[in-house]
Amino acid sequence: MAMITVDVGAEAVHEYTRGITAGEVIANVHGRKSGAVAALVNGEERDFSHPLDGDCTVAPIPGESDAGLYILRHSCAHLLAQAVTELHPDAKPAIGPPIEHGFYYDFHMEPVSEEQLRAIGKRMKQLVKQNLKLEREELDNAALRKLFGDNQFKLEILDDKLGHDVGSSAYRQGDFVDLCRGPHVPSTAHLRWFNLTSTSQAYWRADRERESLVRIYGLCYATKDGLRTRERQLEEAAKRDHRKIGREMELYMIDELLGKGLPIWLPHGEVLKDEIERYAVETEEAYGYVRITTPVLGKQQLFEASGHLPHYADSMYPPMEMDDGTYYLKAMNCPMHHLVFRHRKRSYRELPLRIAEYGTVYRNELSGTLSGLLRVRMLSMNDAHIYCTLEQVAAEVAANIRMAQDYYATFGFNDYSFRLSLWDPEKRGKYIDQPENWEATQDHLQGILDDLGVEYEEAIGEAAFYGPKVDIQFTTALGREESIATIQLDFAAKERFGLGFMDETGTENGEVFVIHRAPLSTHERFVAFLTEQWMGNFPAWLAPVQVQVITISEKHRDYAAKVRDALAAAGIRVRIDDSDHTIGKKIRTHRKMRPAYMLILGDEEVAGNTVGIRARDGGQRNGVPLADFVVALAAEVTNRSPELRLVSGE
């Protein structure tokens, strides 16, 4: 038998008989219980069963590595498909990829109830116990087409992805076989730590014209710990849910008689909205913005000129017929801002002209997508449009990125990322059809980001219909990624609205670029983010109730009123509870509203003209002179300090 040399890492080289499998080498070097799920052979991911027929390098892929988890989750999807096809023989597996935290698989089948889902999960556990081997088969195209002849989806994958004469592989476990590139874990016994979580409907190829499929989701990890940790994370996240906290703190309400997606801001939520807006006004004044107000509806012709009606009509409310024409509710402010820009002749000296508006737009989101404040039909925005020359674009984009970063630092957001949203040349109907302008503008925007050294991901098909965007992405407490900010470069408005200015040479210049930007998302979504970020425990400057005054007995009512008045006079949002409940009871009750500080007032405080401060974490500081507290808190609020310092900082 011929021998081969195998480099197994750490400068170790072993000799084996030709034809030994990668798995046997790994078992030999790392032990049978190494936790590896597959092998890296000459840098390529392979099954354990992969035979080695020449000199090579072999390394294990640990289950807990990114690549290992990917393989585990992929194999778990196969296991799911096996269980589903056993229990529901008519089900046709379509596609089943690994995803973050787990996997899903789409089937063409009758809808699956919760009970059936549990049965499928149970069957999967049984298959794990049977320790079935996942065996790879190399097949040519004819054999594959025969094998999957009764599954239109697999045939379509064969047609599209592999061409008509290229062979590929299938994996078999028990009676189940699936078209797959691999690699996979060697046997089902490796798949212990999974959990089916939910079902949903999905379309084949994400195309609503195509077949409707049943999607089954599951979590999958390499270890019990991994799975439990994720499950605990989800439980913790549920506690941050802005809908739950929003109800407790009375931030907003939604009444079905009014309509879904149409939140009413209650007094406490209104405080948050006002504080955000006040901060934005201050910031934008410093950055040289002017503010205007425009109507919530406008004529059809305006939205035709802007391109909204051809490209954005699905998101707009149906037209209103009036005696002098057809009107639409605005879904964006830009068309009206363009009118302001061209209202009179502009000079190059005015550019960049930065026009801001704090107003509300209305978008007809599909009813099934609406959720709390995160996805609504009424969008309150800190919106603005910047009119400038091509040369000025870079500085304006940079200033906006800096502005956004400053905002997020103040609000305590760390976990966000940048995305360069590009058009999809395959779907020109969605966009203004000027390919050269798209390419040029996208290159320009990309260059600006590169110059700034900002890291970003590219996203095809995420552009606005009028131009590419820089989006800032945020992951919600429940793990869904949403855009928090957007900076959009619009090359189309100048022609559509005839925008122009008189340049330095005294000639008409039509090269006006428009930057659409909204660094604070919508107030609705932003408050949802903030609530989840802080779990409702907002910094003092944002807290709807900044101070809750609590008396120990009715003897202290007069002093409490005096304390309240002193705080209110300093502009502090203060509430008083001088009811005859016990102090423990009152603390417990008011925690729900999450005031920045509670002040406990009893004989000692009355005697010394002081306050006893109780922080949200239970920290306590007694005997603080009332006047000192007022001054310190006022400073904390004015500075927009992200942390409560008056107790912990001692």
Add this chain to the structure above:
RNA sequence: GCCACCGUAGCUCAGCCGGCCAGAGCGGCCGCCUUGUAAGCGGCAGGUCGAGGGUUCAACUCCCUCCGGUGGCUCCA
């Protein structure tokens, strides 16, 4: 909009393989207690059991339609 699941007092939930007047805790209101850091005690009020149809001697409980919510899909600030 599509699919699944869910819908009992302001909130959190029990009851429901059909059968006595639909229950609890919290919250609210009224008393008592006068309180030193996460629930003092007692009483009272509050529900056309999401809405409308149907099956049945009988429906909160079974069926249908609609409305609303949740999770996804699609979409997206």
